[in-house]
Amino acid sequence: MLAWKPFLNQSSPTEFVFRVFTTVPELQVLLFLLFLLLCGNTAIIWVVCTHSSLHTPMYFFLCNLSFLEMCYTTVVVPLMLSNIWGPQKPIPLAGCGAQMFFFVTLGSIDCFLLAVMAYDRYVAICHPLHYTLIMTHKLCVQMVVASIGLALFLSLQLTTLIFTLPFCGRHREINHFLCDVPPVLRLACADIRVHQAVLYVMGILVLNVPFLLISISYGFIARTILRICSAEGHSRAFSTCSSHLTVVLIQYGCCSLVYLRPRSSTSEDEERKLALVYTFITPLLNPLIYTLRNKDIKGALKKAIVNKMASDTH
Template sequence: MSSSSTLHLNQSGTTEFVFRVFTTSPKIQALLFCFFLLLYIMTLCGNTTILWAVYAHTSLHIPMYFFLSNLSLVEICYTTIVVPLMLSNILGAQRPIPLAGCATQMLLFYTCAGAECFLLAVMAYDRYVAICQPLHYTLIMTQKRCIQLMVASLALPFYLELHLTILLFTLPFCGHRLEINHFFCDAPPVLRLACGDIRVQQAVIFVMGFFILTVPLVLISISYIFIANTILRIHSAEGRRRAFSTCSSHLSVVLLQYGCGILVYMRPKSSTSEDEDWQLALVYTFVIPLLNPLIYTLRNKDVKDALKNSMSCTAASELP
């Protein structure tokens, strides 16, 4: 039978994917399931706490915390897109996901990942305006402007990733039931299962990944160059400390986000195996959404004060 006939037969049925099984040992499966479920619950609790604190306290009703609450919401969506299906597969079920479901998961996952990068750039711009142009802050960072920046941070990666997803999933796949060497529908392992020439798709993945990681990073860097220049011109040591403290949480999250992102997605592919790729992606998927709310809770005085006040009010209301 010719290769064209084989390809026709493979494409005549419904293509579906299954994810790699972590382990076949029931004891290890149970331990992994409990471990990742605990991380997921902690991630949901941490980010929900940020959302609640910003919503419940009028002192946090300013642009900086509006963007922070949206970042927490994106991270809740980001993990929820991947983790529930991953948990079911950890137990060795290998439940198939149809081609359309795989495409949807990839689109939503990359949209949230891109939105995180752009929201961090918007938050850096907000800090730039607050520190470098404080007299014009309320005129520049209006409610309308904040909503526009938030929508743009979501719409741009969605637009880019929609085209990438369509480009990937219009490829023919060699078989009806294919195993992805990963724990979610990530573009590189899905692309390895395609039949035919994939050079165009590989180039598009690289260009889009470079754009989504690099453009926000450049904007963040430019903002902090101006911020650093302004802080250094402040004569008072206490003034410099207070100005820097408003940026420290954001800087910590940026370093964590881009440190993990570069480690996972911008390393030379020849230097690591596919197994190392998904293991590092596992760290990236769980560590950042879990640590970001902890950083903002522990390093941000306004958020800490809001949470302390809430706990104090709750404790006082429970007294007889």
Template structure:
């Protein structure tokens, strides 16, 4: 509780505004429409996955359990960022109080960390399904799935709370400061502090390693064994199915971890503000949008369930 006290001491007098993408009204309007369209597509695509997993018994296994939770995390993740971003992308800049900025950072880090941990868990699930198919149901039990999901959320909550509380104990100069970003992310907020931030940057590096590097190493270990097992499969259909499942997951992993690593693990002196914003746009819009597309277009079970939903809806309408 003490760590959060400086936030409320400063919140009455300190507020932030976000840097706009452009000051040209026509471009502002086009960007507003584009971001709004992408946000609606993210909501519809990920909600569709959750509904299919909940309503179709064929999709009630560990892989789809984690996929539905990943989709739910993606919906919450983008909702934390995009509505406020839309309100600032078209029209006058709207200030955000210090406490509001801290809240957005906390939820953004928590949900982003949960995403990263879930991708690592899904890599383990993929490894168990492909490399140990006969013992898969004994290895990946329902209880273990719930425990791994709870561990991912709990660890992400703990790390993001500590990092956010540490950052917002810093003093911020002036009444209104412009954040060189479209959200309250850690690096641009640290740049506005009127104090030495070396300790805070070191803590950010440690948290980034725990959230990004460690899960990525576990994913890499899983994918050392998966290709070897796929190549030893006698059935061509089995090889295609296993390759489709693993390649879908690997595509999402490369996008998510690659862009996040370029933002959080690069040395700040070598980073560019514009590049950071572009990378942030990828893991704010592109990855959550591609998740449902990749997992539905490359997965026969999901496509079969989707066809049933569409045919059932057409039958009820007719």
């Protein structure tokens, strides 16, 4: 396994400066308020943990996904907000490497976890009588741990490989709001064809393979749903999958456009806008998608709010 020696071998301290995402005051305020709304993931975690009726594999994975997305945005939001509201603050080379490592790791876990959730829905709909026997708590924990371990391994290799590259000059402006892989690679003063190939291979492992597994799972699910005679059965089966499928399409669609498209066909401004979607918009929408389309969570939230108001009045 590669080591982090490149950070120590720089002849002089290297710093990166992020380009301001926007200078429009109204949009700055909108972005700031948008980021604050990410607390919706906290509400999902709280409801799942405090209601025993939601202690099932489906909500166990949803709880992990919500916690993951909170961490995912926390890696980026603090520095971005400080740069929006104040003067640009440079980030040292080691700090940029750390941000990239955690950002890529958490994003990879997100993709793997969405595939795991698709498998859970496949078992629930296609093998309902064996669901509790297959989706045991032990297996659920093992799948989450495996997702984390694989993401850590791949991210460490990619990040370390990138930071073996030399970067010209002491201050380099990153045309982005975070230390993502493509914009940092553009600042390298060396041949990056090997690094781009590694990034492409990792993109296939993290995006294409899980998406293929999700597609296969939903293929079996669709076949099973079509065999259900009643309209009520169709509606119930579809409602358990529609939220997850919506999140999958948003997440994988944006990430694929950034990491799997040829560099020549992707502008830097397009990458920043797409990154804004899967970094901030998706974690904001996910709680809304899952709560508005899930009767169990809506019921648990209403019950929790009513109980809280009742306790405050006494």
